[in-house]
Amino acid sequence: MSTTIYSHTATRNSGEQESLDAYKGKVLLIVNTASKCGFTYQYEGLEALYKQFKDKGFSVLAFPCDQFGHQEPGDDEQIAGFCSGSFGVTFPLFKKTEVNGDNAHPLYVTLKNEAPGILGTKKIKWNFTKFLVDAQGHVVKRYGPTTKPEAIASDIEACLN
Structure with a gap:
């Protein structure tokens, strides 16, 4: 677990570049999302996790993606x-x-690379694949789309303690 996410930058929905270094010391749940997916309801659970843990050093980072069934057709x-x-x-x-x-x-x-899927596959199979990242920027675990956000709460708490 030598690679961290902090060497990356990403563009916020508003268009501004942001270094993920800004999240040093926070536990993160990074999710590829879509607005027209059968799992879109998970936004509600992700927001609930965010509200529950944000004051303890946690954040959800959502990356909308249109690579699965054209389920994110809109612009930013x-x-x-x-x-x-x-x-x-x-x-x-x-x-x-x-x-x-x-x-x-x-x-x-x-x-x-840091958290391959089932049978070691690296490819993301669908929307709402989630990655839990610890406060040091290391990927702790990967969750499939069917894993509901609330099922991850205990893992988040373990990373926060």
């Missing part, structure tokens, strides 16, 4: 409006991002 402004309007999302939202393939964001290359 539409995505932000949907997330805040439909689910009251207040956690950081980033620009639409590719998580697989030649144009995969370098952050996702690191996440997949």
Whole structure:
């Protein structure tokens, strides 16, 4: 576990570049999201986790992605409006991002290398794949799309203690 996420930068939904170094010392749940997916309801659970733990040094980072069934067709402004309007999302939202393939964001290359999926596969299979990152920037665990956010609460608490 030598690689950390802090060497990466990402573009916020508003267009500003942000170094993930800004999250040093925080436990993170990094998620590739989509507005028109069967798992979109998980935004509600992600926001609940964020509200529950944000004052203890936790954040959710959402990376909308349109690589799975064209389920994130909107532009960044539409995505932000949907997330805040439909689910009251207040956690950081980033620009639409590719998580697989030649144009995969370098952050996702690191996440997949540090926490491969079932049978060691690195490719992300669907929307709402989640990565838990500890306060030192190391990837602790990968969760599949069917893992509901509330099921991750105890793992988050363990990382915060």
